[in-house]
Amino acid sequence: MIDEIEITNFRSLKNVRIELKPITVIYGENSSGKSSLFYSLLVARNVLNNPNQPQANFFNLRFLNLGGFDQVVFDHSTEKTIGIGVHGSTSLGRMKYEVSLKREGGSFHIKVGDVDSKIDVTFPYQLNVRKEISIGNLKLSWNGVNFEHIGEVKEEQVKLIEELNSFLEEIRSIDIAPIIRGFTKPIFSKATPGPYPITEDEIANEIVSGGGYLEGKVHSYFRKIFGKSFRSFTPPGSTNFYLRVMEEDNAVAVDLVNEGFGENQVIYILAKLLRSGTKTLLIEEPEIHLNPNTQREFVRVLHEMVKKEGKRVMISTHSEAFVSSILHKVATKKISPKEVVFYLCEKKGKETAFRKQEVNEMGQIKGGLIHFMRKEIEEMEELILGPKGKE
Template sequence: MSDKYTLQLENFRSIRDATVEIAPLTVIYGANGSGKSSLIYGLLTLRNFFNNPAQNVPSLFSYPTISLGGLREVIRNHIEDAQLSLSLTVLGEDRASRVWLSIANFGGQVGVEFSGPNRDFQPAYMSLDIPFPYRGDQQTSVRLNLATSDEFAHLTAPPAYVNWNGISVGLEQDEYGVDPSVLVRNIRNANSPMGLARSVGFVPLRRGFATPVYSVSNVTPTLASDVEVASLLATDRFLEYSVSQYLESVADRQLRVRMQVGTSLFNLDSVPINGGVPVSIVNEGFGINQLAHMLTICLYGDTKLVAIEEPEIHLHPSMVRKLVHAMAEIATERDKRIIVSTHSETFVLALLAQIADGKIGVDDVSFIFAEKEDGESTFTKQEATQDGQISGGLRSFIASELEDMAILFGEPSETS
């Protein structure tokens, strides 16, 4: 049974309070300005903090291609003395762990709570009040309430304590009277949402690769530039093979990394499989270029959860359908979570067709309808059925289609 991931946001941009379960393939759709991107930006804020907590608040709200500003710009309704909160929960069959980050005008709080198998573990809770930037120099601890079959065991066994520095959970002392493997499992469980936050990949709405020649560079956890993404391909041939295979299945092209002998320079080339002239990937169209970039981030081993803004941009509808097939396979067969923000009816319908065809299960897909009313964003989960239907219909697409049909059949429009 796969773990369940849940993202919660409070007072973040236009979101007052929203909780979204992240399925292997989560699709968020709705009108412009409905708050779709805010879910992604909330995840990226957690990623920024847990990869580098020693940042000021505006840096936490800075992502590839966009910087949202400081707390006053980001917090809901720009209320100066309010507090925003972000949390990420990992729920397993017999364990759970949640981490949260709160940001206010003069500091914040970071905390973790976790539990293990009911028979031997009771929930533990730790939190710290922190400044920004935070240097990771504070600590709190808690005694683990590990029950045993012997009701008097706790009187003779040394207690087991774990500590929390706002970044990770660790053992506080070496002597403990319980099976070390139990502690290791529970500490791993406690750290799972922080690890998930660090492993978030992001594909922004931009052209992917920007130059015909790259030099191998260091790769950071945030993969902030096309140079870093290109360097992944140059240093991991198995990643290159996987990206090339999926690029071929979607766009009838293969990807080739060509090192320049004696240097750290290399080229990324696109090779048509049905003849044609190979070109540098930068000389491909926007859609093919971004597709190769997107697949690299999705298939990179260190990314467990990938957020993608409008992957359909500059792709022909037939290619969008193939992309959906590829994403469904990556999500289910490679144990990835993919969040897609989209305006494409073709994308949504292709995914419903995959469900109806039995290629992906209804439990592996989540459709989230975003809408905004009176300045507040809400997110409604729409259940899909085995035959490819969706509860409530595709409201944001159907409304515009009905308006066009009314015009075509001679009904007066609201603006006439």
Template sequence: MFTGLKLTNFKAWQDTGIVNLKPVTMLLGTNSSGKSTLIQSLLLLKQTVRSPDRSIHLNLGGDEVNDLFNFGEFDDVLHQGFVGDRQFSLSFTFLSPESSRIDNGTFFCSYGQNSAGGVAIQEWRVGTNEQQFKSIRREKGAYSLTVDKEIQPRAKGRHICPERSVSLSAEAIVALGQDGAVLEDLSLAIRRELENIIYLGPLRRKPERDYVWNKSNPGEMGSDGHRAIDVLLASALIKGDDQNRIIEGVSKWLVRMKVADKLEVKQVGRSTRYELVVHRDGVEANLRDVGIGISQVLPVLTIAYFAPSGSTIILEEPEIHLHPLAQSVLAELFVEVSKERNVQFIVESHSEHLFRRMQTLIARQSIKPQDAAMYFVEREGSVARLRSLELDDFGRVQNWPESFFGDALGETREQARLMFTRQQESQA
């Protein structure tokens, strides 16, 4: 689980400060304020560790099939009002699962440009509570490697350059002697933490009328949720102890949202094609024939049960096309599934209903304030600012940003005033 994040000179952010991440973290804010950039920073590192090129420093994207985002060039990422050198940095902290040899870890990397205009790591630091490793770029692309507070480097040269931002070469590991095994375990833990990110974006595919199932369980759902149906088909059709677990979990939440009574997979005649059928009030309908809200929330519900234990699920606008009650129930989904399945949710949203229900869940003690983090992102000119919303034990916000969700009481007062004025005019 990610426990902290910090960006400097990265796109809209001059300096985020330390962003504490919890089992359920919500990001609120105005359009184009910088919320998505916080999410994209982790996805940038994820697509870097997945790159087939071991020597790459940072994969800014461009491969439409394999990359999550295309960040453009170095100057597109560098904050326009950068402070100091032409560098930006990404750092995070994390807790590893009990099965890992590493309990917790830290990652820091700053990036500049090389002579060819490409991205080059300037300083790389990773560590645990017990040990710290540092690789710094020197002249002509050579790096020096130190451990803890040692003054003399353990090794120097081009071969000390970090690979894919998260690990060092075999030669560098050998140069560390007995400490090399610690760094290998730490690099593996960092890589796994990034690989365990599952991302669902705000734009999701519309459903088809029926689907061909290839008799396998997909390894991922896609950032637009296009493999969610494959996951549901596999859940219903693959025999075993896990059969129907995901589709039953999805059905449960559709019921709680009051948008369906059940979701069912049905074979189309005797063909190899299958359809998703939505049951509601005694009526069966193909997924294609029901409101768009159900098809758009299906990937959100599916990913909550599809993600392996220990994953970090990043969601952008999960509430899209949902009515207010269903938006509220999403907060309950995040809280309950996070506890039941040991997954972390980082959610970017504009939904007042989702946020208000999170406040209620804190007041009910369904989730402790220390297990939930709420942030409001706003712009001051070209610079993004982050406000940590302070919630008490009753879910009340102590430092609420003015007018973000509108002025509900003010609207009510204005309506009452107009009603009173009209009544007086009609009696005159």
């Protein structure tokens, strides 16, 4: 499983390496580089998912187009190389996989134990380059995006190949709930959702596809947060459908678009996280339009989903209530310190740094949350003592 990510020369991320846990929380000031970390992973996913396209397409995240290489590379230094790498443990030893992008072309780099191999390519890349590598007595062929065995292979060796490919699948299974999300209309037309649904129509169709399995999961967790039911409704003989919410003590269903936006955007997040194609969800500011009490319920349910559904989340937030709620769950032994990691994101000049915040079993962060809460503390001090209270 992937447990670290390493980014070089991507926007303001000159050289960043961070540890991942089931819940990874990143906080910091505006424009400090939090989103850049998320977007870099999506670029790597785009490359790995379909390298046979122009390089500029990798930077089109659909909800946001970052431009091209010249716009994205650190300090717009076009002679530099963008690197997006992941690290993790396998039964064969530590493994590193990295996608590199240059102004012209790029490369795929794999390192497993003592084996180190690199494939240089140009884009569009038609997967027509193959290298042979040997790991122990296992002979493999790889083209940058998948592994195949050479010659006869034993059953235990098949499992090793599957393990190597599953490492790459973890990158392909990264998705995002972007800051711009939610549903803006009451009615939707049925269509087949793609591999990475992002628009409201795609997410709505993802919810109602698959015989109601995802819809049932979304309903179950939504009810735990808000105490309400969530259901789709398709009029008889129609190909259109509605997404609706109903109070537990009220038989009248209301179109989701006419409910509060906090509920609206949470449905979007739940659908994204619970869909079978997602293993890691990047969530931008989950606290949007949620009052502090609801944020606490959301944290509780989010942790439940991570554990029960085998998911992982990376969260960027500006909410003290959201962060404090996670720390409270640690202090009350409902979340283990081993399940969560915090990073303070700071930008100094052109470069972003991620400072790991150590959390103990009492839910305390070493050094406190002073960087996160500085202005609020100053305002509360003036409110209690008066503007001249500090003199």
